[in-house]
Amino acid sequence: VEEVRLSIDRDTNGADLLYGLLSAPWLFLFYYLFYYHLLCISLQALLSAYDSVAQRDYGPVLPPLPDKLPDNEEAMRIVCLMKNKQPLGVTIRKNERTGNIFIARVIHGGLADRSGLLHPGDKLVEVNGQKVRGLQPERVIQMLVKSRLKPLFVFLITFPTLFQAMVDYSPLQDPAIPCPDAGMPFSKGDLLEIVDQRDIRWWQARKLHSASLCCGLIPSTNQFRYKQRELWWSQPYQAHTCIRPCICVVLGECNSLCSKGEEEIMDENKCIETVGFRYSLRVWRRKSYSKRKPSCYSCGVSSCHSTSATICEEVLHYQRHIDDPPRLIVLIGPSGVGVNELRRRLIKINPNTYQGPISYTTRSQKMGEKNGREYHFVTKDVFAYMVVNHKFLEYGEHNGHMYGTSLDSVKDVLDNGKICVIDLEPHCIHSVRTKKLKPYIIFVRPPSPARMRQTRKDPHFLANSYIKRCFHDKDFEAIEEASRTMEAKYRQYFDCVIVNDDLQDSCMDLFTAIQHAQEEPQWIPASWFAPDHL
Numbered sequence: 001v002e003e004v005r006l007s008i009d010r011d012t013n014g015a016d017l018l019y020g021l022l023s024a025p026w027l028f029l030f031y032y033l034f035y036y037h038l039l040c041i042s043l044q045a046l047l048s049a050y051d052s053v054a055q056r057d058y059g060p061v062l063p064p065l066p067d068k069l070p071d072n073e074e075a076m077r078i079v080c081l082m083k084n085k086q087p088l089g090v091t092i093r094k095n096e097r098t099g100n101i102f103i104a105r106v107i108h109g110g111l112a113d114r115s116g117l118l119h120p121g122d123k124l125v126e127v128n129g130q131k132v133r134g135l136q137p138e139r140v141i142q143m144l145v146k147s148r149l150k151p152l153f154v155f156l157i158t159f160p161t162l163f164q165a166m167v168d169y170s171p172l173q174d175p176a177i178p179c180p181d182a183g184m185p186f187s188k189g190d191l192l193e194i195v196d197q198r199d200i201r202w203w204q205a206r207k208l209h210s211a212s213l214c215c216g217l218i219p220s221t222n223q224f225r226y227k228q229r230e231l232w233w234s235q236p237y238q239a240h241t242c243i244r245p246c247i248c249v250v251l252g253e254c255n256s257l258c259s260k261g262e263e264e265i266m267d268e269n270k271c272i273e274t275v276g277f278r279y280s281l282r283v284w285r286r287k288s289y290s291k292r293k294p295s296c297y298s299c300g301v302s303s304c305h306s307t308s309a310t311i312c313e314e315v316l317h318y319q320r321h322i323d324d325p326p327r328l329i330v331l332i333g334p335s336g337v338g339v340n341e342l343r344r345r346l347i348k349i350n351p352n353t354y355q356g357p358i359s360y361t362t363r364s365q366k367m368g369e370k371n372g373r374e375y376h377f378v379t380k381d382v383f384a385y386m387v388v389n390h391k392f393l394e395y396g397e398h399n400g401h402m403y404g405t406s407l408d409s410v411k412d413v414l415d416n417g418k419i420c421v422i423d424l425e426p427h428c429i430h431s432v433r434t435k436k437l438k439p440y441i442i443f444v445r446p447p448s449p450a451r452m453r454q455t456r457k458d459p460h461f462l463a464n465s466y467i468k469r470c471f472h473d474k475d476f477e478a479i480e481e482a483s484r485t486m487e488a489k490y491r492q493y494f495d496c497v498i499v500n501d502d503l504q505d506s507c508m509d510l511f512t513a514i515q516h517a518q519e520e521p522q523w524i525p526a527s528w529f530a531p532d533h534l
């Protein structure tokens with residue numbers, strides 16, 4: 001200001017004055033400093049903006065995991081879907097008993113289908129952090145629909161599809177397999193996870209509970225059927241050795257207990273104390289084995305069931321609910337191994353928990369017997385009517401009289417809340433493998449013939465046993481042979497195997513197995529389970 005006043009006093013030209021002022025070095029320095037400062041500020045702002053952008057987490061904020069997680073972590077998934085106007089394309093089902101919500105169907109071509117993230121059978125746990133258990137399906141659908149144009153987080157548990165092998169398979173002996181080394185051998189009863197079913201002839205699977213996590217090729221159901229047809233046509237010239245399916249057998253084929261006179265078997269009349277046991281039926285069975293004649297009475301339902309036409313059967317993990325009826329306990333074993341002795345002891349020790357079904361017979365009622373206690377006494381016509389109407393799980397003839405175990409008598413026991421324990425011929429297994437009965441099948445295996453000789457001929461034991469039966473030495477080899485044959489053909493159906501060596505130990509094993517069957521989760525065919533599960 002001072003400099004400008006002096007210039008005016010000196011009557012200086014205005015333009016010169018302005019020029020002088022603007023070109024003054026101090027002003028230039030001022031501009032320079034000012035712009036430099038501005039530039040620094042801008043750069044700083046730019047860098048801090050960059051930093052904050054770079055540091056910012058643009059990933060989804062996942063809802064916290066629920067407290068109770070299943071042991072199998074692989075089964076859990078959190079799925080994030082961005083919904084547009086299109087419907088999600090899933091239907092929901094609620095298990096009324098447990099309140100669990102499941103995906104029932106994934107509509108082909110819908111959003112869920114195209115995402116590949118949701119599958120039928122998946123259990124929904126949370127939708128956007130909100131628990132869904134117990135909610136009505138309509139409410140869950142609303143929750144799914146609401147999050148249009150916002151990320152939709154679904155916490156779910158998937159159940160891998162598992163199958164149980166129904167045959168033995170050896171790829172190295174299969175001439176049809178494209179690469180034998182890529183094949184996966186398996187045995188009846190193995191649990192398989194089929195990971196790829198796209199190829200019509202060869203699936204890819206891995207074995208559960210196996211040290212190797214690698215997948216291998218196995219024949220598809222189509223390929224298996226084709227092999228079966230080939231096998232059928234090639235008989236008797238050449239048989240496939242790579243697949244050993246379960247082949248339908250006739251009674252007597254696998255039970256080769258050597259001949260035994262009826263006098264060696266305790267007289268039926270002395271067996272009034274065997275109330276409710278199918279003693280006569282067993283006597284009849286033994287007679288049939290000894291004569292080795294195929295019987296047409298062996299089973300009420302066709303024993304040549306379709307499972308022989310499948311390579312594997314889908315299974316699911318099942319935990320019996322407290323309100324479910326108890327599972328049917330089926331004991332299977334070669335004649336003479338001690339199935340009846342074990343069953344009788346179990347029921348005798350705890351008659352309030354275990355019970356056998358009351359059999360039907362056409363023989364006349366004896367003194368001291370009561371209809372519906374020892375047997376249901378019926379006429380031949382009634383019995384024939386029941387046979388025709390598939391009422392029996394198993395039936396047969398002894399001394400001109402018919403004997404049979406009906407499905408209804410088994411249901412009566414189960415409906416009373418008791419655990420029904422039956423013994424059955426293995427080829428009749430299919431008659432009990434139903435959703436309602438959910439049988440737990442225990443195979444009773446003999447110990448070595450030497451141990452059998454020791455235990456079965458012990459006079460002290462015989463004095464205390466319920467059923468007194470004399471064995472010859474050759475019987476023990478026959479029992480072992482029958483057991484081997486039975487196990488080879490039917491082990492895919494066995495849930496548990498008990499070796500009947502020391503009777504006390506075997507009783508404990510049986511008791512533990514039955515408890516396990518009723519209280520612990522088990523693998524059961526998906527067909528016994530699916531409608532409630534979904």
Ligand SMILES: Nc1ncnc2c1ncn2[C@@H]1O[C@H](COP(=O)(O)OP(=O)(O)OP(=O)(O)O)[C@@H](O)[C@H]1O
Pocket residue numbers: 282283285286333334335336337338339340341342455456461465466467468469470500501502503506
């Ligand atoms: N662990 C055991 N130790 C010694 N003896 C046994 C044992 N288990 C069973 N027994 C005896 O073996 C004989 C045959 O048993 P049981 O009648 O129960 O056989 P099963 O398998 O029911 O045969 P079947 O179907 O032909 O009647 C009986 O005398 C029984 O007491």
